[in-house]
Amino acid sequence: MKKKIMILSILIILSILLIIAIFLDKNKxxxxxxxxxxxxxxxxxxxIINNEEKKDDAxxxxxxxxxxxxxxxxxxxxxxxxxGSDNNTLKSFVGHIEGTGTNxxxxxxxxxxxxANYKGIFYFNDxxxxxxxxxxxxxxxxxxxxxxxxxxxxxxxxxxxxxxxxINTKITLxxxxxxxxxxxxxxxxxxxx
Numbered sequence: 001m002k003k004k005i006m007i008l009s010i011l012i013i014l015s016i017l018l019i020i021a022i023f024l025d026k027n028k029x030x031x032x033x034x035x036x037x038x039x040x041x042x043x044x045x046x047x048i049i050n051n052e053e054k055k056d057d058a059x060x061x062x063x064x065x066x067x068x069x070x071x072x073x074x075x076x077x078x079x080x081x082x083x084g085s086d087n088n089t090l091k092s093f094v095g096h097i098e099g100t101g102t103n104x105x106x107x108x109x110x111x112x113x114x115x116a117n118y119k120g121i122f123y124f125n126d127x128x129x130x131x132x133x134x135x136x137x138x139x140x141x142x143x144x145x146x147x148x149x150x151x152x153x154x155x156x157x158x159x160x161x162x163x164x165x166x167i168n169t170k171i172t173l174x175x176x177x178x179x180x181x182x183x184x185x186x187x188x189x190x191x192x193x
Contacts, residue, residue, distance in 0.1 A: 070094050070109060071137040075126040081140075085110045091120035097163060097174075103143055106166040110174045113185075124175035127187055136189045138171055147171045147189030157182050 068081040082093035089095045090112050100108035111124030136147040147170065154177060155162060162172055169191040177183045 067141045069139045072130065074134045075129055077123060079111070079123040081109060094123050100163055101165070102140060104169045106164060106170055106172055107138060108163050108172045108174065113175045113178060124173065127173060127175050128185055130187050136171055145169065146192050148192050149187055150190045151188040153186050154183050155186055157184050162186055
């Protein structure tokens with residue numbers, strides 16, 4: 001009987017030591033609440049800094065990507081410009097017609113007007129409301145130009161002479177005319193100081 005009690009006592013002591021060892025080992029590898037808070041706060045700070053950097057990068061990327069803009073105060077137009085005059089470009093931007101001026105000569109821009117069967121942004125929807133003497137503001141990375149409307153007319157869609165270079169800096173805005181599929185509305189502005 002003494003032997004049984006002794007074995008039972010040893011088993012109880014070993015069990016208690018095992019529980020203490022597990023507890024001590026667990027605490028050794030488990031961080032305390034202060035360490036958890038410290039890590040959590042540090043992680044949150046890093047996440048906030050990363051998010052702010054991403055916002056700054058996105059803002060800079062947006063400004064870099066859309067530094068090219070057209071404004072026409074009379075019709076409340078403020079539109080981004082992108083190189084190209086294909087339908088894909090004109091769905092979201094005013095298009096700069098390839099091969100024409102960007103800082104001088106004849107800056108030619110195209111935009112859509114609300115016509116049947118077209119989905120996109122109609123930046124030039126109110127272009128026909130412009131009158132002689134109205135102002136157009138064109139901005140690119142290097143310059144801001146102010147133009148005064150000096151001409152407004154309709155032409156055939158195949159008239160490429162409107163894209164010709166110019167000795168004086170001017171802007172030519174081109175859009176379709178509702179109900180006249182083979183015609184284009186042209187608004188020309190001369191640079192003012």
